[in-house]
Amino acid sequence: ALIVDNNRSAIQLPQADTTKWPASFEFGRQATPAEIAAWDIDVRPDGKGLPPGKGDAKTGSTIYTLKCAVCHGAGGRQAPDEKLLGAALVGDTLATSRPKTIGNYWPYATTLFDYIRRAMPYNQPGSLTDNEVYSLTAYLLNANKIIKNNTVINAQTLPKVVMPAKKLFIMDNREGGPEVK
Amino acid sequence: ALIVDNNRSAIQLPQADTTKWPASFEFGRQATPAEIAAWDIDVRPDGKGLPPGKGDAKTGSTIYTLKCAVCHGAGGRQAPDEKLLGAALVGDTLATSRPKTIGNYWPYATTLFDYIRRAMPYNQPGSLTDNEVYSLTAYLLNANKIIKNNTVINAQTLPKVVMPAKKLFIMDNREGGPEVK
Amino acid sequence: AGAVALPINKAVAHNAGTESVGITDDPTKSPGAGPSAVGKRSAFEQPVRKPSDISSRTPLQDTYGTITPSDLHYERHHAGVPVIDPAKHQMLIHGLVNKPMKFTVSDLKKFPAVSRICFIECAGNFRGGKEDLTPQDVLGLTSQSEWTGVLLSTLLRETGVDAKAKWFLAEGSDAAVMTRTIPIAKAWDDAMIVYAQNGEAIRPEQGYPIRLLLPGFEGNMNIKWLRRIEISDEPYMTREDTSKYTYPVKDKIRMFSFEMDARSIITYPSYPQQVNSGWIEIRGIAWSGRGKVDKVEVSTDGGKTWELANLQEPVLSKAHTYFRYLWNWNGAATEILSRVTDETGYIQPTLKQLAEARGPDMGGYHMNPITAWQIKPDGKVLFKPEIIK
Amino acid sequence: AGAVALPINKAVAHNAGTESVGITDDPTKSPGAGPSAVGKRSAFEQPVRKPSDISSRTPLQDTYGTITPSDLHYERHHAGVPVIDPAKHQMLIHGLVNKPMKFTVSDLKKFPAVSRICFIECAGNFRGGKEDLTPQDVLGLTSQSEWTGVLLSTLLRETGVDAKAKWFLAEGSDAAVMTRTIPIAKAWDDAMIVYAQNGEAIRPEQGYPIRLLLPGFEGNMNIKWLRRIEISDEPYMTREDTSKYTYPVKDKIRMFSFEMDARSIITYPSYPQQVNSGWIEIRGIAWSGRGKVDKVEVSTDGGKTWELANLQEPVLSKAHTYFRYLWNWNGAATEILSRVTDETGYIQPTLKQLAEARGPDMGGYHMNPITAWQIKPDGKVLFKPEIIK
Numbered sequence A, B: 001a002l003i004v005d006n007n008r009s010a011i012q013l014p015q016a017d018t019t020k021w022p023a024s025f026e027f028g029r030q031a032t033p034a035e036i037a038a039w040d041i042d043v044r045p046d047g048k049g050l051p052p053g054k055g056d057a058k059t060g061s062t063i064y065t066l067k068c069a070v071c072h073g074a075g076g077r078q079a080p081d082e083k084l085l086g087a088a089l090v091g092d093t094l095a096t097s098r099p100k101t102i103g104n105y106w107p108y109a110t111t112l113f114d115y116i117r118r119a120m121p122y123n124q125p126g127s128l129t130d131n132e133v134y135s136l137t138a139y140l141l142n143a144n145k146i147i148k149n150n151t152v153i154n155a156q157t158l159p160k161v162v163m164p165a166k167k168l169f170i171m172d173n174r175e176g177g178p179e180v181k
Numbered sequence C, D: 001a002g003a004v005a006l007p008i009n010k011a012v013a014h015n016a017g018t019e020s021v022g023i024t025d026d027p028t029k030s031p032g033a034g035p036s037a038v039g040k041r042s043a044f045e046q047p048v049r050k051p052s053d054i055s056s057r058t059p060l061q062d063t064y065g066t067i068t069p070s071d072l073h074y075e076r077h078h079a080g081v082p083v084i085d086p087a088k089h090q091m092l093i094h095g096l097v098n099k100p101m102k103f104t105v106s107d108l109k110k111f112p113a114v115s116r117i118c119f120i121e122c123a124g125n126f127r128g129g130k131e132d133l134t135p136q137d138v139l140g141l142t143s144q145s146e147w148t149g150v151l152l153s154t155l156l157r158e159t160g161v162d163a164k165a166k167w168f169l170a171e172g173s174d175a176a177v178m179t180r181t182i183p184i185a186k187a188w189d190d191a192m193i194v195y196a197q198n199g200e201a202i203r204p205e206q207g208y209p210i211r212l213l214l215p216g217f218e219g220n221m222n223i224k225w226l227r228r229i230e231i232s233d234e235p236y237m238t239r240e241d242t243s244k245y246t247y248p249v250k251d252k253i254r255m256f257s258f259e260m261d262a263r264s265i266i267t268y269p270s271y272p273q274q275v276n277s278g279w280i281e282i283r284g285i286a287w288s289g290r291g292k293v294d295k296v297e298v299s300t301d302g303g304k305t306w307e308l309a310n311l312q313e314p315v316l317s318k319a320h321t322y323f324r325y326l327w328n329w330n331g332a333a334t335e336i337l338s339r340v341t342d343e344t345g346y347i348q349p350t351l352k353q354l355a356e357a358r359g360p361d362m363g364g365y366h367m368n369p370i371t372a373w374q375i376k377p378d379g380k381v382l383f384k385p386e387i388i389k
């Protein structure tokens, strides 16, 4: 079923005009499957969007040292006297621990793949292969003590990783009104 | 009687605020007579604002040639092939004549004194003495066939000069509504 | 779903089969410039005012919504734009007052402030006569801002005003020492001394550091670089009150036409745009110096039939109001027109109606005729010049 | 009345007795510069955004009224400002649609357009901790514009949307390829794709050539440089949905706080201004992501008593609303505060109320406490830092 719900718009369009809106204005054009595939880079918690390929922590460790450590510190931890461009990526998996890291604050492992692939390394975003991203994801999950050393991360295994912080997240249910929440 | 009519304001100030407005906010200060005199350069049709001094067309003619002709043409008329910075100042006194000049379009002679004193010559406004302005006024009124060659123009005589166009001017009395006027 | 790949630089291509959709100059592939102290327009946008010797016009065909960018606000001045140090600038109120007073700009900013969105329009705003005219050429001497300042009535509470007061003179501190006579009723109504425009100090061309704002009144009366107000029992009959901003009406000359009459213009489609057949949202602005826009009608058949356009809310008094009308163009040559009705019931007239009411010699001030755009079969849009007599 | 003389240059002094009021650099004595294609600010006005590495803040203490000048709109970006050629830019809508579609910027401009004045505010907008903070420092990550564009619902009529749709992903074409998950209800409500800001094309820092506008929602969700929208039955849980823009609430972490809670700030008087005793118009802005400002109250006694402030009309939904309150300061040290109530009945809380509701570890997002300015006996104004725990 298709929803065409122009009437719910909060910016009321006067009836005089909306009544004569055609079914289609015929501006824009159908997108091709190739065009969609080229841009459809997101990954959902259920694994939708994950590409073929795989990786592991050991391979990831090497790539990390080469392409990430300069900004995020050796092993994803900042030495006390370091001031780096990127934040710490590894820390305690205890919810109350700080700094907020993948281990104690990220609710979904898929987010890691999605984010690294689209935005890292900061100075060359979009330059990693999918296998490199899988390995970096595995490396960071392992460094945060979430997966084992030898777990292979791919489209099937990644969505199944349960993050320590997952249980902490709640949706905001505030709707205005006098109560301060 | 003093009018303090804040209630007629079209931009309604909420009562909550206006009720506590003090009689005076005490920002700004009283202006001194010298400060007022320095800026109070306007001249009204009844002569209010005209300074002491006097002038005549003959004296004005010499000043005009020296300080005005370069932009307004010899005698205030533009030769057919001339393109000057200023407009023609002399023309027919017939209401229907064009171009619109002092002779056929200006309703008050006092305006001439006021305008020349404040704004001319264009490249050196405010540089004329009051006597020079009286003479230039006399010269332009005479060139437009409104006063005689030898009339002395001063604070008493200038307001009495009746301009040919005066009788043509009517105040706009339109107030909106459907009629096109 | 097959191989899903990142959009990639050719240089870093890594997933087979995606090179075909490779994007050149991909902005997702390298970080952009950092934050800046003051922003700049995109280099792809170059709106300009098109200056003449004495004025410059707002590019109405390139603007959106109702606010005019401050640096594209139309200009009209009679002796150029003065440079004024706001710390030295003062404003004098004298004449039929109890206590003549001088105010610094900083004094003025301390008084209760008011903000208001309204248009300012030159009384000489209209040009026609040929086909290759843009909305900027035809009607670019109007612009709109959110103005902030103090109500003149607030200052007159400080000076007191004599009961004999009927007019006031406003005077600028430009080299024209520009002056106009204004009815005192406007001071009790909505006249303001404004120091801000669209969130910042008013621009030099708009009267920095302060100008008079007379919502709905002809632009020239909104004296810029304001330095003096004199309260009077008689009008001053300055040059701009009399030899300018007046116009022949049959065998008379009409003066003191303060309010700008209601008018409208279609800004899209307009010259030099070219349109395709199919759905076109006709867009434009409508306004009245006498209050709110009541309605705008659009004709797509050369004025034979008219239909209601939509007005963009909020519809404000004495303000440019955006109107929009959906039209399905069949590709045949036609003319499109707009006409506004304001809250007083005044309907924007045709040039013919104006000529009948005022005579053929009516001159160039307060000319607010309905204007038309010709749509050619190839989609080219041209202004429709009209000739009287 | 004695000799009335022109104000004069010393050089051309001609009337005895007026030299004493001679004005130096008199702008009435020589013509100024002619009209220009694009205006510039007066050299006496230098408002700036004060950039950091990742953001720049609107100088709220230097702005007037409700519109933020486009070049002073706050910035927050995660990988810099991309340079985008509008002729090459395209936007894709796909996912749970009947017909996935691509639109050029020119396509988008053809659809029925809407203009709307509203604020955009960063969800991390609040800084405290020391006394020498300006409104720009404390709360400068909020700005307001008149935006023009097409309703997202208008585009979704073209693509059709599946009944299973619950969310949509919006993605930018900056080097962060920024993404957020947004409830589909917002698309049916008032989400827009905007191409214009304050009458001109949106500025590069604001997403040129197009951005998503989600009136009232946290700034980061209003994806700039928009290139893709995917309709979905599940949220995407992007990095900015989860590890950013979320905050501890007692033993939980709250996510998906879309609406910006009502807040207000006094912008005058504020640090680093200095005031005199006597009448002071306290001024500021108030807003709510959930609708209109219902009322603003001001306290001039450190929060003991509160009085109603005036609101500048028109009060628009999800818009910065100017408030003003007249205060006669007796010169004694005190604190001034403002608090807003929005149309849902929500009252801006104190920091203490927030800490009680959320726990002491509540973090920096969606923090909208009442803030106070200290007025010292010498008229100096300082921010009042508050500490929880």
Ligand code: HEC
Pocket: A064, A067, A068, A069, A070, A071, A072, A085, A086, A087, A088, A089, A100, A101, A102, A112, A115, A116, A120, A121, A122, A123, A136, D054, D077, D078, D079, D176, D239, D243
């Ligand atoms: C040139 C510096 C630089 C390099 C190299 C770099 N990063 Fe980053 N990284 C950053 C910055 C800066 C941020 C924060 C971006 C923002 O402002 O949103 C970041 C953020 C991240 C985050 C999110 C952290 C959080 O808590 O939200 C992850 C994960 C990450 N980087 C992983 C990587 C990986 C993996 C690599 C190597 C492939 C890498 N980075 C290389 C600078 C860098």
Ligand code: HEC
Pocket: B064, B067, B068, B069, B070, B071, B072, B085, B086, B087, B088, B089, B100, B101, B102, B112, B115, B116, B120, B121, B122, B123, B136, C054, C077, C078, C079, C176, C239, C243
């Ligand atoms: C450098 C050029 C220049 C010089 C010199 C000059 N004028 Fe002008 N004059 C102008 C211009 C330009 C205008 C139109 C000003 C405007 O745009 O409002 C004008 C306007 C006028 C007008 C108004 C004409 C009308 O119909 O409204 C009068 C009267 C006038 N000048 C008189 C004089 C006199 C008297 C002198 C000499 C003392 C003088 N001008 C010198 C350029 C000049």
Ligand SMILES: [Ca+2]
Pocket: A040, A041, A042, A043, A049, D230
């Ligand atoms: Ca997807």
Ligand SMILES: [Ca+2]
Pocket: A172, A173, A174, A175, D256, D257, D258, D259
């Ligand atoms: Ca909610």
Ligand SMILES: [Ca+2]
Pocket: B040, B041, B042, B043, B049, C230
């Ligand atoms: Ca006077």
Ligand SMILES: [Ca+2]
Pocket: B172, B173, B174, B175, C256, C257, C258, C259
């Ligand atoms: Ca009238």
Ligand SMILES: [Ca+2]
Pocket: C054, C077, C078, C079, C080
């Ligand atoms: Ca001029």
Ligand SMILES: [Ca+2]
Pocket: D054, D077, D078, D079, D080
């Ligand atoms: Ca960043």
Ligand SMILES: [Co+2]
Pocket: C076, C121, C122, C123, C124, C219, C220
């Ligand atoms: Co004008």
Ligand SMILES: [Co+2]
Pocket: D076, D121, D122, D123, D124, D219, D220
């Ligand atoms: Co933000």
